[in-house]
Amino acid sequence: MLDVQKIREEFPILKRKINGHDLVYLDSGATSQKPESVLRAMDDYYRNNNANIHRGVYDMSVESTRMVDEAREKVAKFIGARTEEIIFTRNASESLNLVMYSWGKKNIKEGDAVLVTRLEHHSNFVPWQVLCKENKAEFRVWNVDREGRLVDEIASVRSTETRNDGKVKLIAMTGASNAIGTLVDIKKMVEMVRSKNPDVVVVLDASQMVPHMKVDVSKLPVDFVAFSGHKMLGPTGVGVLWGKKEVLNKMEPFLYGGDMIGEVGLESTTWGELPNKFEAGTPDIAGIIGLGAAVDYLESLGMDNVREHEKELIGYALEKFKELGDLVTVYGVDNVEEKGGALAFNVKGVHAHDVAQVLNNYGIAVRSGQHCAAPLVTSFGVSAMVRATFYIYNTKEEIDYLVEKLKEVPKVFA
């Protein structure tokens, strides 16, 4: 189990007061807070080591290059990948766009279909919608039931004649919904589509998985995995794309410029080896080093312990929310085994933004709105939801406090 009090000591921001109250940070699904070790690693880089990578033979540049290489090795080990298969991007959105531009544009053609789920964050929905329009392919949406589970028959794919007919060339799916927390049975869903087209390429948005549970890409039936460093204790500005080496090697670069080339001539240019081929220009060196420190931190806790802690919190919150009776509507599955650390709800008769505003008065930070998942949120017949997301530094006492303050909300609007 996690020693949460000790963990909290390591996050300086948790000492902040908001409107005179202790900060209760319940928005790690949007971005997590950062421990001292991550802050120190980045500060140390700028103070003592700042030099561009791959460009110099002098000590500081060699050192910076080594630090970035080490961070890449840490990330690779963390998710069971080969080091050269880890591509650093700006964020999960850029990772997903990279796949769309470099793989999708070339390989998705008229007559093909792309299958996305209704659970997707816009970052894994909109790029494929745009691609399908441009390449005249069919955009199919895999629906959810009333609890936000993917319906496990392909016949429910929206549209009249779309079925599991072998036309699907690419599946874009999340492993965990950022809005309502649903965990997806990835293997089952992929096998269903692969039974008709064994070559279907699978893009997994693991933005809400990698920070919260053990992910081993070598055991997943997927070709690409995208996630952001800032949701897993790392800094903003660094994302990761993992891709199978065989697939990445066949792809064209996404961005052109320095660092990604083999040889440049007046007539033509060749591309560098993986991962450089996909990393044009100076990367966020300090950010990558910070992400490496974040991986160290998570490894020291153990990802199974992280998941256990979150299961305990979400289970506790689901029970505790029952105290609120019909004052609140909770969305999504009511079962911790199928749920990540996100709890979405609405308070009767009060708009989600107003609820979040009232909670902010008490120092509680929650998210409100559509959570960049409009197709999912609107499928519940609402235009917005409040969302509390939990992480390693959250406690049951904070959930008690949230529930207590939710009881105040209707009084404010009475």
Ligand SMILES: Cc1ncc(COP(=O)(O)O)c(C=O)c1O
């Ligand atoms: C499931 C999921 N996918 C993608 C993203 C996009 O991440 P970023 O904004 O870091 O690109 C998020 C961010 O909330 C997310 O939760």
